[in-house]
Amino acid sequence: KVTHVENNAQKLAKYIEENVVSKKITYFCSSLRLDVLPTLLRVKGILVNEVEAYKTMYSPVKLETKIDAVLFYSPSTVESYIKENNAEEIAFCIGDSTAKEAAKYFKNVQIAKIPTVESVIEMVGIHFAAES
Known part of the structure; x- marks a missing residue:
């Protein structure tokens, strides 16, 4: 169940630091992701267990019709x-x-x-x- 959301990693890291009692979290992420969240949490002494939940694969498709x-x-x-x-x-x-x-x-x-x-x-x- 999702109990809190933020628009970026900096805000989420701040929320976790201030509101989550545990100093150990599991971070489910893709094979392509920014290091911002785990880095900010580690700096604050929070142990981050990263789990690569999926591999990002590009599948570009050329659109033939006009879209808005x-x-x-x-x-x-x-x-x-x-x-x-x-x-x-x-x-x-x-x-x-x-x-x-x-x-x-x-x-x-x-x-x-x-x-x-x-x-x-x-x-x-x-x-x-x-x-x-």
């Missing part, structure tokens, strides 16, 4: 998309690190208020409802 927006849930999805497509749409991103990667290619990058799939979808709905 793209939803990204990790920096690697941005990298995969841009291998075969142009960055002419709006990029809706789940969090700060994904948005940072998208900003390298897209002019219009939007970040979800809460880093969840539901929050990204809600952001898209609000954006396009305002346009109509």
Whole structure:
């Protein structure tokens, strides 16, 4: 059960340091991930057991039809998309690190208020409802 979320690793590390009693955590991550969270936690004396839960694999697909927006849930999805497509749409991103990667290619990058799939979808709905 998820009990707390943050938009970036710095904020999450601060929350863990201030609110989690245990000085040992397990960090489930992909084969491609930033070192920010485990590094910040280790500096604060928290033992981090890293478990590579999945291997990130790129699978770029060339889109043949015009689209208005793209939803990204990790920096690697941005990298995969841009291998075969142009960055002419709006990029809706789940969090700060994904948005940072998208900003390298897209002019219009939007970040979800809460880093969840539901929050990204809600952001898209609000954006396009305002346009109509």
